[in-house]
Amino acid sequence: MNPSAASSIPLANALREHFTRVVLPLWRGPGFNPELNLPYEAMNAANAQPLPVERYRAMACARQLFVFSQTGDEAHARVLFDSLMHTFRDTRNDGWFYSVDAAGAPLDTTKDLYTHAFVVFACAVYGGRFGNRNALDIVHGTSALIQSRFAADDDLFNAALGADFSAVTATPIQNPLMHLTEAWLAAREATRDNAFDAALSRLANAIARNFVHTPTGCIAELPIGADDNRLEPGHQFEWFWLVRQGGALFDSSGLAEALDRAFRFAQQHGVDAVTGGVCASLDENGATKDATQRIWAQTEYLRALASHDDAATLARLPDQIALFEQRFLRPQGWFECKTPSGEVARGEMPSTTPYHLLTAFDALPR
Known part of the structure; x- marks a missing residue:
């Protein structure tokens, strides 16, 4: 084992221990509403109590389904899967609601690609981990729906549609397409269906044609040429890891070299x-556009460092783990956002963040 990876193991183990001892119990306990069987959207970081409820999102439920599936808690994962099916499924128009209100009634009925991608991702991990055929049926059905209803020009997919899929309300943007890539990689692993290989290859080539900023290799947030575009460092690190997972599937796209x-x-x-x-965003010349340091971008940097095959780059991993722990973890949870000077910029702990923590910690050396 590389010496840098070896020296990272005790540091990584400390992150995983904090996750198991502190983070998971938060979302089994005070962060979970047993009346609706849904995770609250966020908790107050000061007292670990849920914030007043305005909505529950399908994407947040799906991310928690992933977390408890990946950590082997079949009982809690089953509850979350059942809630996803019964609370967020649009039985009239097909697909999934974006959100429900505090009583569990449909609130935002937008058909959102980001949401649908996370349904595929979470159901693939849950179905693959515990052999749940219903979940794997959702993987196939929702993937087919994405391909038929969200399709846009040049093998891309629209970001959002109206409730009945008849009107495009948001055209293709990077982030949902990245999570669709993540979802189909998980679906490929869970189902062994080579249809996902072809879908991933087409999507990667479409991303390369429409979103890669040629001077830097970065994948931009908006299609190249759009006004006020930006480059997010966290997404470069996230794409770097995803493209490595895809391996030969993405060879024809040139994404590996770009990333x-x-x-x-x-x-x-x-x-x-x-x-x-890690700052939130840069312009195309590398100047800072948004200096906020969001925890998810820090976790993606850890994951990318851990998967890098350059020894000098990997040598940064132990120090980066230590800096992350000092700056973003706290005894009762984590800090969601900080300013460059270290001040807390966002005081709550969202239910969506454990997904980022877990995916990073799983990738660190053991």
């Missing part, structure tokens, strides 16, 4: 050399 350059660009311009903090 090697994107990793270097994001590391150079988007990571604070002293604190290790």
Whole structure:
């Protein structure tokens, strides 16, 4: 084992221990509403109590389904899967509601690609882990719906549609397409269906044609040429990891080479050399657009570092784990967002963040 990876093991184990001892119990206990069988959207970081309820999102339920499936808690995962099916499924128009209100009634009935991608992702992990055929049927059915109803020009997919799929309300953007890639990678692993290979290859090529910023290799948030575009370092690190998981599936797209350059660009311009903090976004020249340090971007940097095959890059991993723990974890949970100077910029703990923590911690050396 690489010496840097070996020296990272005790540091990584400490992160995983905190997750098991602190984070998971938060969302089995005070972060879970037993009347609706849904995770609250967020908890107050000061007292670990749920914030007043305005909505529950399908995506948040799906992310928690992933977390408890991946950590082997079949009983709680089954409750979350049942809630996803019974609370968020649109039996009239097909697909999934974006959100329900505090009483569990449909609130935002938008058909949102990001949401549908997370339904596929979570059901693939849950179905694959516990052999649940109903979940794997959802993987196939929702993937087919995405391909037929969300389809846009040039093998892309629209970001949002109206409740009955008849009107496009948001055209293709990067983030849902990245999570669709993540979802189909999980679906491929869970189902062994080679139809996902072809779908992933087409999507990767479409991303390369429409979103890769040629000078830097970065995958932009909006299609290249759009006004006020931005490059998010966290997403470069996330794509770097995903493309490595896809391997030969993505060879024809050129994404692997682009993201090697994107990793270097994001590391150079988007990571604070002293604190290790990853900023939210850059412009196309590498100047900071949004200096906020969101915890999810820090976790993606950890995951990308851990998967890098360059020894000098991997050598940064132990220090980066230590900086992350010091800056973003706390005895009762985590800090969601900080300013570059270390002040807390967002005081709550969202139910969606354990997904980011777990995916990063799973990728660290053992």
